[in-house]
Amino acid sequence: MQMPCNRLRARVARSGKEFLGISGCVAFALFLYSCASIPTASRDALAANAAPMRYSIVSIIHGDADYVFHDSLGVEHIADDDALAKARTVAEQNPFAEAFIFHEIPQQHFLVFFPLNDGEFYYYRGGRLIDSETYSRAAGDQRFASELALYDRFHVAEQSPQTRFFLYFGHEIPEFTGYGYDVSHPERMFTINDLAEGLQHITGDTARFDLAVMSTCYNGTPHTIAVLAPYARFLIASPENLHLSYFDLHPLEHLEIGLQNTDIGAFAKAFAQNAFDTLSANVETTITVAVYDADRTKPFLRNAGAAYERTMKTIATLTNVPPESIAHCDCGDNAAYASKGINDGVLIFYRPPEFGRAKDITTHSGWECWKDKVWQTENKQLIEGIQK
Amino acid sequence: MKGTSMSARKIISLSIVLLAVSFFSGNAQADVKLQGYFNSAAREVKATNDPAQKREILNNEFKAVSGALTTVESMPQTTDGDRAGIERYKSALQDNQNELNGTNGYARVPDGQLNAFSNYVVQNAEQADQTITISVVTLLLIIIVVILIAR
Numbered sequence: 058m059q060m061p062c063n064r065l066r067a068r069v070a071r072s073g074k075e076f077l078g079i080s081g082c083v084a085f086a087l088f089l090y091s092c093a094s095i096p097t098a099s100r101d102a103l104a105a106n107a108a109p110m111r112y113s114i115v116s117i118i119h120g121d122a123d124y125v126f127h128d129s130l131g132v133e134h135i136a137d138d139d140a141l142a143k144a145r146t147v148a149e150q151n152p153f154a155e156a157f158i159f160h161e162i163p164q165q166h167f168l169v170f171f172p173l174n175d176g177e178f179y180y181y182r183g184g185r186l187i188d189s190e191t192y193s194r195a196a197g198d199q200r201f202a203s204e205l206a207l208y209d210r211f212h213v214a215e216q217s218p219q220t221r222f223f224l225y226f227g228h229e230i231p232e233f234t235g236y237g238y239d240v241s242h243p244e245r246m247f248t249i250n251d252l253a254e255g256l257q258h259i260t261g262d263t264a265r266f267d268l269a270v271m272s273t274c275y276n277g278t279p280h281t282i283a284v285l286a287p288y289a290r291f292l293i294a295s296p297e298n299l300h301l302s303y304f305d306l307h308p309l310e311h312l313e314i315g316l317q318n319t320d321i322g323a324f325a326k327a328f329a330q331n332a333f334d335t336l337s338a339n340v341e342t343t344i345t346v347a348v349y350d351a352d353r354t355k356p357f358l359r360n361a362g363a364a365y366e367r368t369m370k371t372i373a374t375l376t377n378v379p380p381e382s383i384a385h386c387d388c389g390d391n392a393a394y395a396s397k398g399i400n401d402g403v404l405i406f407y408r409p410p411e412f413g414r415a416k417d418i419t420t421h422s423g424w425e426c427w428k429d430k431v432w433q434t435e436n437k438q439l440i441e442g443i444q445k
Numbered sequence: 446m447k448g449t450s451m452s453a454r455k456i457i458s459l460s461i462v463l464l465a466v467s468f469f470s471g472n473a474q475a476d477v478k479l480q481g482y483f484n485s486a487a488r489e490v491k492a493t494n495d496p497a498q499k500r501e502i503l504n505n506e507f508k509a510v511s512g513a514l515t516t517v518e519s520m521p522q523t524t525d526g527d528r529a530g531i532e533r534y535k536s537a538l539q540d541n542q543n544e545l546n547g548t549n550g551y552a553r554v555p556d557g558q559l560n561a562f563s564n565y566v567v568q569n570a571e572q573a574d575q576t577i578t579i580s581v582v583t584l585l586l587i588i589i590v591v592i593l594i595a596r
Contacts, residue, residue: 191584
């Protein structure tokens with residue numbers, strides 16, 4: 058009598074196990090599906106059927122460090138999350154653009170030992186989100202190997218947009234040394250040359266970005282601009298500190314209107330003016346927003362290059378001194394750089410800090426240099442004057 | 446003597462808690478906590494209309510953080526690199542304090558600009574984090590001592 062019951066129980070148990078097994082498989086399949094991006098076939102079909110885009114916007118947002126700031130009301134913001142939201146709004150508000158957004162986030166671990174993906178990717182086309190997925194930044198030797206692989210996967214090579222933008226948000230990109238930029242991976246090296254290598258891959262051998270925006274501190278330097286100039290016609294950067302509220306991106310919305318009756322040079326100027334105005338209304342510290350015309354700055358960069366490289370080499374030998382702790386100065390205050398041509402091809406929007414020693418410094422050349430010991434000795438009187 | 450051992454015990458207990466929190470929440474959080482301290486003071490400044498009180502809040506803030514920096518700087522385990530960073534931080538704070546009070550060649554911050562000045566202090570501290578290098582452990586110690594002094 059017990060047999061059928063046992064059999065029934067066994068069947069129920071087995072069917073229960075089967076049910077659990079099938080459910081598990083379904084759940085796992087759904088999990089895998091949810092992790093996967095759009096299948097390649099449908100993505101290719103989408104790209105093939107898609108109308109050519111007039112504009113291309115590539116954004117890299119570094120979030121693997123401390124990016125917390127407080128606004129004037131005391132509200133805490135996480136700068137990279139703010140930048141991501143703004144970049145996504147720009148992508149959504151551009152019906153004639155393709156937008157690639159890479160968000161580099163801190164490395165997290167599952168059960169302490171298993172590293173999770175530390176990058177988020179969004180691809181927009183015609184104002185619509187086509188794909189979003191996470192990725193691992195560890196792949197490949199190049200700093201941006203993973204990002205470039207995603208770019209290649211989604212970029213429609215046959216279509217060449219009329220106007221191309223590159224945006225970078227993060228801390229100052231080092232000109233040398235370069236360890237410790239990623240808090241999760243302090244052993245990884247990252248310098249401005251690594252970024253240039255990435256831009257070279259995206260632009261190919263001939264084309265350049267029309268505008269590259271460096272929303273970082275202290276990247277308006279002769280070396281940084283010289284390294285990036287082959288890959289961008291115009292560059293916007295801050296020669297001094299840039300508050301983490303970063304540059305305002307509103308002018309990039311609806312490029313079909315913003316760029317309708319203007320050239321990229323005038324657009325860059327308007328973008329910088331708007332960024333400067335927004336920062337001026339919210340920030341009490343120094344504000345410097347500079348527009349560099351890559352071709353017109355070449356003569357100055359040639360003149361200043363040797364002195365700048367010499368200083369960089371000297372500083373790079375100070376192995377026990379972190380580069381970020383070495384003070385910067387306006388190149389215009391240094392005789393080695395204040396040569397003819399320093400003002401050619403650069404447009405600076407500058408406001409001194411509202412408080413502090415530097416509040417009476419009324420001008421800035423638009424170029425930032427390193428304060429080396431030679432400069433400090435030669436300009437002892439100037440430094441003492443500022444300190445008084 | 447008893448007070449000293451109590452403080453030492455408090456420092457050790459808080460160190461363990463904060464280091465554990467730091468380990469699990471990511472090292473980058475340490476300087477965020479210090480920024481939060483400056484931000485709280487700025488909020489207090491804006492909450493009062495009395496300029497004398499605003500100045501007192503700011504002066505107490507500078508005193509607490511400078512005291513914490515000096516305490517941590519004198520600890521034997523603080524590295525030379527961190528001491529250099531702490532010295533720069535102290536110098537920046539001293540400049541802020543001089544300007545607030547109109548000492549050491551600075552013009553005194555006018556009463557009507559104290560709210561803006563408190564924002565400047567917060568923003569300066571946020572930017573200093575990018576240029577002044579202090580290790581996470583030392584930063585945590587500074588926060589602990591600030592908490593103890595502010596109590």
